[in-house]
Amino acid sequence: MLRGLIASGRLLANRATTQPARLSRNLVTAAGPTSRCSLPHTHHHHPVAAVPALARGMKVRSSVKTMCDGCAVVKRKGRVYVICSKNAKHKQRQG
Structure with missing residues (x-):
């Protein structure tokens, strides 16, 4: 059982480290090595709302x-x- 947990942990670690590398290589080859990536901007900036003054309790x-x-x-x-x-x-x- 312990060997199975260790093996599955290694597989997950290998999968986590290899997939981003494949993704970045695909982006570089598709867009060309010198051009910038034209992916859409994913996060949006929202203005920070003012924190309302808290009413003091008794x-x-x-x-x-x-x-x-x-x-x-x-x-x-x-x-x-x-x-x-x-x-x-x-x-x-x-x-």
């Missing part, structure tokens, strides 16, 4: 606390929230 804590003077404690929907007008990282939700 920290979920058992006890919320204000972190700066811009933080405000509000109670909505039966929960306690900390909303900060100065730093979005300070947003918290109790629960």
Whole structure:
């Protein structure tokens, strides 16, 4: 069984190394040794889309606390929230 795996691995390795060489020789002989290959351009360039700004989530804590003077404690929907007008990282939700 081990010999069969090794033999099949060698066959695959030989096949992988010989086929591109045959292909390149065929292209050179068909197009001529000095002319350029006239194969179509296969990949397309797409403009890179701008990464949208990610909305910050809230920290979920058992006890919320204000972190700066811009933080405000509000109670909505039966929960306690900390909303900060100065730093979005300070947003918290109790629960």
